[in-house]
Amino acid sequence: MIRYALTRLALLLLGLLVASALIFLTLRVLPGDVAQLIAGLNATPEQIEAIRDRLGLDAPLVVQYLQWIGGILTGDLGSSQLTGTPVIDELLQKAEVTIPLGLMALTVALLIALPFGVLSAVRRGRRDGTALNVGAQTIAAVPVVWAGMMLVIVFAVWLGWLPAQGFPREGWDDPARAFRSLLLPAVTIGVIEGAMLMRFVRSATLQAVGQDYVRTAAAKGLTRTRALLQHGLPNVGLSIITVLGLQVAGILVGAVVIEQLFGLPGIGRMLVADVGNRDLPKVQGELLVLTGFVLVVGFVVDLLHRVIDPRQREAE
Amino acid sequence: MLRRPTLVAAALLAAGALLLSGCTGDPAPEATPTAITPDPNASVDIRLVLEPGNLDIRETAGAALDQILIDNVYQGLVSRTPEQDIEPSLASDYEISPDGLTYTFTLREGVLFHNGEELTPEDVVWSLEQVRDTETFRDSARLANVESITADGQTITLSLSSPDSTLLWNLTGRAGLILKKGDKTDRKTAANGTGPFTLESWKQGDSITFARNEDYWGEKAKVAEVVFSYLPDNQAALAGALAGDFDALTGFDANLTDQIEAGGDFTVELGASTDKGTLAFNSKKAPLDDVRVRQAIRQAIDKEAIVTALGAGTTQYGPIPELDPGYEDLSSVAPYDPEAARALLAEAGAENLSLTLTLYSGYGTTVSQILVSNLNDVGITLKVDAVEFPTWINDVYINQDYDLSFVLHTEARDFENWANPAYYFTYDNPEVQRLYAESIASTDEAAAADLLKQAARIVSEDHAADWLYNGASVVAVSSGIAGLPSVNVNERLNVAEVVKSAE
Numbered sequence: 001m002i003r004y005a006l007t008r009l010a011l012l013l014l015g016l017l018v019a020s021a022l023i024f025l026t027l028r029v030l031p032g033d034v035a036q037l038i039a040g041l042n043a044t045p046e047q048i049e050a051i052r053d054r055l056g057l058d059a060p061l062v063v064q065y066l067q068w069i070g071g072i073l074t075g076d077l078g079s080s081q082l083t084g085t086p087v088i089d090e091l092l093q094k095a096e097v098t099i100p101l102g103l104m105a106l107t108v109a110l111l112i113a114l115p116f117g118v119l120s121a122v123r124r125g126r127r128d129g130t131a132l133n134v135g136a137q138t139i140a141a142v143p144v145v146w147a148g149m150m151l152v153i154v155f156a157v158w159l160g161w162l163p164a165q166g167f168p169r170e171g172w173d174d175p176a177r178a179f180r181s182l183l184l185p186a187v188t189i190g191v192i193e194g195a196m197l198m199r200f201v202r203s204a205t206l207q208a209v210g211q212d213y214v215r216t217a218a219a220k221g222l223t224r225t226r227a228l229l230q231h232g233l234p235n236v237g238l239s240i241i242t243v244l245g246l247q248v249a250g251i252l253v254g255a256v257v258i259e260q261l262f263g264l265p266g267i268g269r270m271l272v273a274d275v276g277n278r279d280l281p282k283v284q285g286e287l288l289v290l291t292g293f294v295l296v297v298g299f300v301v302d303l304l305h306r307v308i309d310p311r312q313r314e315a316e
Numbered sequence: 317m318l319r320r321p322t323l324v325a326a327a328l329l330a331a332g333a334l335l336l337s338g339c340t341g342d343p344a345p346e347a348t349p350t351a352i353t354p355d356p357n358a359s360v361d362i363r364l365v366l367e368p369g370n371l372d373i374r375e376t377a378g379a380a381l382d383q384i385l386i387d388n389v390y391q392g393l394v395s396r397t398p399e400q401d402i403e404p405s406l407a408s409d410y411e412i413s414p415d416g417l418t419y420t421f422t423l424r425e426g427v428l429f430h431n432g433e434e435l436t437p438e439d440v441v442w443s444l445e446q447v448r449d450t451e452t453f454r455d456s457a458r459l460a461n462v463e464s465i466t467a468d469g470q471t472i473t474l475s476l477s478s479p480d481s482t483l484l485w486n487l488t489g490r491a492g493l494i495l496k497k498g499d500k501t502d503r504k505t506a507a508n509g510t511g512p513f514t515l516e517s518w519k520q521g522d523s524i525t526f527a528r529n530e531d532y533w534g535e536k537a538k539v540a541e542v543v544f545s546y547l548p549d550n551q552a553a554l555a556g557a558l559a560g561d562f563d564a565l566t567g568f569d570a571n572l573t574d575q576i577e578a579g580g581d582f583t584v585e586l587g588a589s590t591d592k593g594t595l596a597f598n599s600k601k602a603p604l605d606d607v608r609v610r611q612a613i614r615q616a617i618d619k620e621a622i623v624t625a626l627g628a629g630t631t632q633y634g635p636i637p638e639l640d641p642g643y644e645d646l647s648s649v650a651p652y653d654p655e656a657a658r659a660l661l662a663e664a665g666a667e668n669l670s671l672t673l674t675l676y677s678g679y680g681t682t683v684s685q686i687l688v689s690n691l692n693d694v695g696i697t698l699k700v701d702a703v704e705f706p707t708w709i710n711d712v713y714i715n716q717d718y719d720l721s722f723v724l725h726t727e728a729r730d731f732e733n734w735a736n737p738a739y740y741f742t743y744d745n746p747e748v749q750r751l752y753a754e755s756i757a758s759t760d761e762a763a764a765a766d767l768l769k770q771a772a773r774i775v776s777e778d779h780a781a782d783w784l785y786n787g788a789s790v791v792a793v794s795s796g797i798a799g800l801p802s803v804n805v806n807e808r809l810n811v812a813e814v815v816k817s818a819e
Contacts, residue, residue: 260552
């Protein structure tokens with residue numbers, strides 16, 4: 001187990017290193033220059049050169065990359081070229097929107113996926129089961145932007161129950177307001193992710209129904225549903241953990257879109273703005289942290305799997 | 317990548333909102349002037365479109381900074397009204413010598429910076445000298461004719477090496493802003509000015525908040541706080557307004573007027589602006605180096621249709637908009653005439669042309685769709701290449717590697733670009749350059765304007781570019797708000813006079 005964990009950790013670090021190089025290089029392919037953007041139209045070449053010089057943009061790429069990596073190893077993720085603010089500070093500030101948003105979306109997704117997924121499996125072949133399944137497939141295909149707009153029309157414009165956009169300037173000082181402003185965006189992501197997850201829960205449940213131990217339990221006199229709930233679901237839970245790991249990346253992508261739509265000052269919206277501003281050190285730092293986050297989630301999921309499922313350990 | 321889903325959503329929301337306004341039985345918005353009882357403690361929330369990258373007004377380009385920081389936070393000796401008139405600001409008075417070489421300003425007394433320090437004549441001399449002598453500062457060249465800046469008591473004197481009819485105007489902009497000498501404020505994220513508002517906070521990617529400056533030398537601002545919320549998407553802004561999140565929306569889409577006015581809480585105000593929807597021609601590159609081809613393109617484009625599609629604005633046929641000196645109606649130079657366009661193209665041997673239009677994707681698709689269809693009518697295939705702004709700067713602006721480009725030029729009095737052969741317009745006409753230089757050197761306002769007028773006519777007759785429209789300043793204002801400027805607000809938005817109803 002420990003050997004497995006260490007190997008897995010080494011792989012994680014290697015993955016991060018490769019990701020850092022890829023992030024660095026692909027961003028350099030983007031046309032456009034932050035110095036020119038700062039100086040603006042009508043700037044003289046001297047003005048632009050002076051800014052390039054100040055920002056250290058003339059150094060060779062390898063040097064810039066090594067400086068960046070060197071900084072990270074000493075705990076410095078770099079700073080914005082536009083404002084000079086450390087990347088980590090801004091990430092932490094925006095995380096107070098994006099992390100609660102992601103957790104709320106995940107909660108909504110699970111609240112939908114677990115009961116309805118199991119239900120649609122148990123009721124397979126019946127009319128309500130089929131309806132649930134078709135419904136999930138339809139919802140999973142809905143574009144997140146459209147869903148968001150519809151929810152805004154109904155709950156913000158029409159009924160006036162929830163704010164249509166924005167996040168309170170006081171942040172979480174007023175938790176009720178902050179929570180309310182994240183509710184529509186979180187439901188938007190959550191419903192769609194939940195519908196996708198539900199189909200997975202359904203097939204995992206169906207698989208469990210076919211397992212010998214469930215059939216044995218049923219043979220011992222339990223109803224099929226009880227047998228499934230008592231013996232099958234723990235195993236369903238296991239495979240759902242894996243999918244949840246993947247789901248984290250999906251929710252982050254959803255956040256980029258939804259933060260634009262709802263005017264939420266989160267990490268996704270910051271990332272889009274920074275790419276547009278060609279604030280490359282900032283984009284690099286943000287992408288690396290996000291990549292690291294997804295990799296770590298994958299790592300934890302893998303380890304959990306090992307701990308929970310004895311079969312995997314025996315297979316070693 | 318985000319554009320398409322956004323568009324689809326926009327269309328759907330529009331449909332949805334139409335449906336809703338249908339359901340509510342269309343309460344016709346009556347423009348009744350509501351008497352407002354001002355609430356001095358009010359906070360006003362205004363939606364803006366474009367957020368600045370940082371707040372350093374000396375070094376960073378972009379209208380987003382001028383829009384909110386000048387007048388509200390930073391001030392110069394003189395300032396301009398929304399109607400583009402020049403008036404005294406930190407100077408209580410000013411005088412220009414008849415030869416146009418000496419400008420004398422009387423500096424106000426008792427002016428405090430936001431950090432509590434007093435404004436001294438020395439600060440003024442230092443500020444102007446800094447801009448003039450620091451090449452990396454924006455608009456540094458605009459003070460190039462200023463030979464010396466001296467202070468005697470409260471009298472500030474600018475001596476010029478040669479007359480400059482644009483100097484006073486330039487002093488109302490960035491070049492003329494007065495800062496505190498030796499100030500250690502980090503101007504990228506904070507500000508220390510003399511204006512009616514202090515910069516309270518900037519939540520990047522979200523909003524900038526101003527608080528009333530209680531020690532202001534002039535008439536104090538009428539609300540306690542102004543919040544500028546940055547929200548580029550018009551549909552999201554509309555939804556926010558309908559849900560009561562905003563008091564005013566600038567840069568609004570005039571086509572959404574019915575939807576925002578349907579509830580009766582908002583009115584859309586149209587003001588003049590110096591926004592010029594400019595279709596640049598790369599006249600250094602064949603076939604656009606042929607004046608007949610350029611004229612044909614101009615005559616193929618239905619300007620009225622563009623203005624109608626945008627829902628606001630007016631047509632414009634030359635480089636100078638109506639708000640600026642030197643304006644003249646040049647509609648007769650290249651009227652809409654597809655038949656004439658086809659003939660010109662045939663004459664130039666340029667039939668079955670294929671051209672590329674490179675533009676910033678943020679401008680949307682309304683204009684480019686009309687261009688594609690209009691040019692197609694006369695046998696020109698137009699390929700639209702919508703790119704990110706940095707890509708546009710790189711390809712079009714710096715490398716001048718383009719056929720046609722559409723840009724909304726918002727700056728007031730920017731004729732200089734037509735007299736600059738190195739500018740991305742690629743237009744080089746010594747006669748225009750001479751007239752422009754003469755206009756600058758003129759000591760008489762009317763004569764200066766007349767010279768600009770002559771130069772502008774030549775630019776239009778050379779078909780150096782096409783001017784698709786003169787944009788309108790579109791502001792949606794809630795009924796609880798008064799005193800918000802409606803003219804040219806994309807360039808300057810002075811909020812000192814804004815009042816909010818106590819309800």
